[in-house]
Amino acid sequence: MAENGKATKKLQSASVPHVLVIPFPSQGHLLPLLDLVYHLSMRRVSLTIAVTPANLPLLSPLLAKSPPNSVETIVLPFPSHPSVPPGVENAKDLPSLPHFHSFMHTLVGLMDPLLSWARSHPKPVSAIISDSFLGWTQNLAAELDIPRIVFSSNGLLFTAVSHYLWLRMPRRPDPTDDNYPVSFEEVANSPVYPWRHLSWLYRTYVEGDPDCEFIKENFLLNLKSEFVVSNSFEALEGEEFRQSVQTLGFKQAWSVGPLAPTTGASDRGGTASMSAGEVMTWLDGCPDGSVLYICFGTQVDLSTEQGAALAAALELSGVRFIWVNKGASAVPNGFEKRTADRGRVIGGWAPQLAILNHAAVGWFLTHCGWNSVLEAITAGVAMLTWPMAADQFCNARLLIESAKVAVPAVEGMKTIPDAKELGGILRNTIGEGGKEIRQRAKELSTKAVEAVREGGSSWRELEDVVEEIYKISSKVH
Structure with missing residues (x-):
């Protein structure tokens, strides 16, 4: 500003x-x-x-x-x-x-x-x-x-x-x-x-x-x-x-x-299983807009059942992804090895701003916390919403119905998504089906930058x- x-x-x-x-x-x-x-x-x-x-x-x-x-x-x-x-x-x-x-x-x-x-x-x-x-x-x-x-x-x-x-x-x-x-x-x-x-x-x-x-x-x-x-x-x-x-x-x-x-304020750093340099190098090898970034903020840990469902959806969808996993049991055994050709799991902290602003990242599966929302908007990244608590349901509706830069994916703190249904949403949205939403996200990004x-x-x-x-x-x- x-x-x-x-x-x-x-x-x-x-x-x-x-x-x-x-x-x-x-x-x-x-x-x-x-x-x-x-x-x-x-x-x-x-x-x-x-x-x-x-x-x-x-x-x-x-x-x-x-x-x-x-x-x-x-x-x-x-x-x-x-x-x-x-x-x-x-x-x-x-x-x-x-x-x-x-x-x-x-x-x-x-x-x-x-x-x-x-x-x-x-x-x-x-x-x-x-x-x-x-x-x-x-x-x-x-x-x-x-x-x-x-x-x-x-x-x-x-x-x-x-x-x-x-x-x-x-x-x-x-x-x-x-x-x-x-x-x-x-x-x-x-x-x-x-x-x-x-x-x-x-x-x-x-x-x-x-x-x-x-x-x-x-x-x-x-x-x-x-x-x-x-x-x-x-x-x-x-x-x-x-x-x-x-x-x-x-x-x-x-x-x-x-x-x-x-x-x-955002990328303050912390303990991670993958360095920022490694993350950026991997993204450099991905086509523009092809990667789904997944993160649920600092206070949410997916349960074992939720993690298994999300992992299955990612495997079914075939999309590229970066999944920030805070919970020790959320990612199923063997998942990282099976998806190593198109995905990365980061344990602990991740450089969210740098990831969102990389050209390869086109979508963000988010809990819709307001800071994450604004970071995605500023970066021109479209969103898949999984609101869980607090202001997140309100934010998700604003993004979906008013700004039209997001697609609903899952909702609820304890919801275990249907892997086949979520996989279909990921595959269709991150492919041709989400082009108009991504374009609106880029246009809103321009307006956000102009505002400050x-x-x-x-x-x-x-x-x-x-x-x-x-x-x-x-x-x-």
């Missing part, structure tokens, strides 16, 4: 605002917010990021690349909670999904230390930018009598859908009916989702449970902020999606994405965010 825009130049004579940034400690939330921080630092904004010790290393690329003295940190001990195992400071390290409620709740323990820090800091804080999962920071902003800007690591559609749920609290008459249709009349295109596609956080709400009531209040507090910044862009989610968010209570919604990993260039829609909206921060600062001080 182009830096040092017109808004910044107009404000050169103004005093530099000081913004407190509070990320939610989960890779999918924290990393795009760090990329936003980088862009703000390049536009003459001073920022302090609140972080706990175990998450501090994730800031290293940002701190190395940002202008000197523009980004500082405040390192606070991670609050304790009886249901959060000691030493766990990032959601990816939680032993199971049910621990997530307590993990969200325990973070409110950072409020008093942050309040003390802000009140004693020699440079007053002008505003707070914090993740949408940290609604309690709205109370922190109120205590300091400063505005808060909500950062949504998701798109505008899911931002609207998730807040609509907690505001309207739709319930299903039959607690066993997972197909019960829930209407979202105040959201763009009035979507209807079956109950099973709703956010797990919402579906597991239990009235009176302290953690659940805290999470509900968390999202309602977000709506008390005037501002929300989304990691999206105009060509993907236009004015009708912005209006959906504003209808629910936000007065201003900005789309500043795709927030590409300017600070090395100087003068593009996201560039302009980021300039507006900076200008608003300066206005806030002048009023506060």
